[in-house]
Amino acid sequence: MRSGTVAVIGKANAGKSTLVNVLVGEKVAIVSPKPQTTRDRIMGILTREDGQIVFVDTPGLYKSRNALTGIMMRTTETTAKDVDAVLFVHDGHAGVREDDIALMKKYAALGVPMLIAYTKTDIMPKENIPADCKLLFDAGVEADVYPVSARKGRNIAKLADAVMALLPEGEPLFAGDVVSDRSEKFMIAELMREKILLKYEKEIPHGVAVIVNTFEKQENGAWRIDLDIVCEKKNHKAILIGKQGQALKETASFARKDMEKFLGAKVFLTVYVKVKEDWRDREKLIREFGYDEE
Ligand SMILES: Nc1nc2c(ncn2[C@@H]2O[C@H](COP(=O)(O)OP(=O)(O)OP(=O)(O)O)[C@@H](O)[C@H]2O)c(=O)[nH]1
Ligand SMILES: [Mg+2]
Known part of the structure; x- marks a missing residue:
């Protein structure tokens, strides 16, 4: 049995909370088209026969403009350092830019295993996917990339399997019927x-x-x-x-x-x-x- 925590990290509006909800199979985090929707860390728990994944949804990476966003960004940074794995969520339909590569490298360097969920594939040309994956590989981003669509439920089970495989052996942290740490x-x-x-x-x-x-x-x-x-x-x-x-x-x-x-x-x-x-x-x-x- 595997068990552990996974920080879900990425730019604001990338689709992190939507992905966590789909992975867990229930709505544990709110979603909106506006950046900075998530303000707090929220655990979304997926329990299967082979183990338990505790996804920790975080406030999206964004330029801090006030004391609240400062606290939000510190929450994300501390979460990333205190988990068994990182799931970096990238909005595929927004393309891959220099700053995306820099962020991926930053989190890959933290010393915990990292996967990239390349999401929103339902609203972009499919032919961009292999080209973007090559771009990331050539740029030296050391993480496997999983193209998914949270909205259409595409490749979600495959992603969950890959995340589970990164976790250490251990007993579940939460009871099997619990989906969130929030009240x-x-x-x-x-x-x-x-x-x-x-x-x-x-x-x-x-x-x-x-x-x-x-x-x-x-x-x-x-x-x-x-x-x-x-x-x-x-x-x-x-x-x-x-x-x-x-x-x-x-x-x-x-x-x-x-x-x-x-x-x-x-x-x-x-x-x-x-x-x-x-x-x-x-x-x-x-x-x-x-x-x-x-
Ligand atoms: N088409 C499409 N839209 C998506 C997908 N995933 C998320 N979205 C949309 O993207 C927007 C942002 O989604 P969120 O899940 O709130 O993004 P987030 O990364 O949690 O955002 P913050 O909490 O602000 O950092 C919403 O309008 C979602 O409906 C997807 O797979 N396909
Ligand atoms: Mg969110």
Whole structure:
């Protein structure tokens, strides 16, 4: 039996969280077309008869612009050093650039075995795949490359087999039916943030934190959930709420449906929007909102 941890590393928006969800077979991490969707490390656990892989999804590599992204980048760096293997996720349809090669070499040099998942092959010309693999090989990137499509589920089992083969012999770290190290309450906050990432543009979603204040199962089996959407500026609050509250109503209803699916029960959701000026640069608030670097 094999068992171990695998850091899932790559540029922001590469498709890391989507790939982890598909590998694990359940949604453990939120996904959006915007960079910096993942803020925290999240474990996604795949248990099979031959072993257990604990994927550690990380915030995507991105230029840090504030205290929050600084913490996010440090989280990714410490995760990469503290695992049995690295799965480097590359967005194949974005092509291979100098900085991609530099990043791959950096993580390959950490001293743990590394594989490259070359993803999004469903939206690119197939003939680019061998050419890009050759480019990486010629550039001296020492890792096997697995072309996959998380969206279409292509080559996912093959990739999982290859990752498993890198892990040491050992007993599972988690019980067989556990798919994530995160609580239901954490996932509820993340589902709300996902809908905000999907609904609003520019700086608004990046400046939002979601705090769940009430998460209670009622006697009739329904959940009562009260949460705060904390944003950075008064004008962001106005945009989040929209004319006559319409935008917020739609976003909350979108989130509530997903929460009901996730919890398998009816949800009564109450959402408040609050302003904490420039919280992303205030370490104390960042910690209060749950983004710390353990
Ligand atoms: N066509 C296609 N799109 C994909 C695939 N994998 C991910 N995507 C899309 O790429 C975007 C980014 O996906 P995420 O999984 O959030 O990317 P990430 O690397 O976790 O991003 P950060 O958390 O911001 O670093 C989303 O719009 C996904 O739907 C794929 O295999 N094919
Ligand atoms: Mg992500």
